[in-house]
Amino acid sequence: xxxxxxxxxxxxxxxxxxxxxxxxxxxxxxxxxxxxxxxxxxxxxxxxxxxxxxxxxxxxxxxxxxxxxxxxxxxxxxxxxxxxxxxxxxxxxxxxxxxxxxxxxxxxxxxxxxxxxxxxxxxxxxxxxxxxxxxxxxxxxxxxxxxxxxxxxxxxxxxxxxxxxxxxxx
Numbered sequence: 704x705x706x707x708x709x710x711x712x713x714x715x716x717x718x719x720x721x722x723x724x725x726x727x728x729x730x731x732x733x734x735x736x737x738x739x740x741x742x743x744x745x746x747x748x749x750x751x752x753x754x755x756x757x758x759x760x761x762x763x764x765x766x767x768x769x770x771x772x773x774x775x776x777x778x779x780x781x782x783x784x785x786x787x788x789x790x791x792x793x794x795x796x797x798x799x800x801x802x803x804x805x806x807x808x809x810x811x812x813x814x815x816x817x818x819x820x821x822x823x824x825x826x827x828x829x830x831x832x833x834x835x836x837x838x839x840x841x842x843x844x845x846x847x848x849x850x851x852x853x854x855x856x857x858x859x860x861x862x863x864x865x866x867x868x869x870x871x872x873x
């Protein structure tokens with residue numbers, strides 16, 4: 704993996720002597736990192752109707768939101784112990800930027816009650832004719848939350864949900 708900046712968003716790229724496609728130009732990365740793209744298994748949970756509430760992090764106070772910040776309700780589409788994809792209607796919601804941080808509360812319908820964490824936007828796109836937003840979020844360590852316990856709870860939930868789906872197929 705690497706991080707780079709986009710030099711030109713749309714550019715004609717020659718694949719061979721005959722074929723050209725539209726691509727983009729990026730700056731040469733300073734560093735390359737060998738890594739697995741996704742460490743943890745991800746399970747689709749859209750059918751469960753799991754809700755999530757999010758609010759953008761304050762620009763002045765890390766790990767907090769502004770008192771007058773608007774919160775947005777969304778649904779969890781898929782989840783892993785490292786993050787989740789959420790879907791929501793974007794009316795009134797500011798566009799997400801890569802790595803923009805937000806506070807979120809989600810309920811896995813278990814005995815533990817709602818989970819709370821800080822997450823950062825890793826990708827976003829508009830989907831469907833009704834212009835819903837799909838955001839991929841990576842969970843971040845948060846001072847007031849036992850992050851390892853949260854990840855363990857999410858991993859347990861993912862494993863239980865996967866087992867439930869496998870039993871239903873039999």
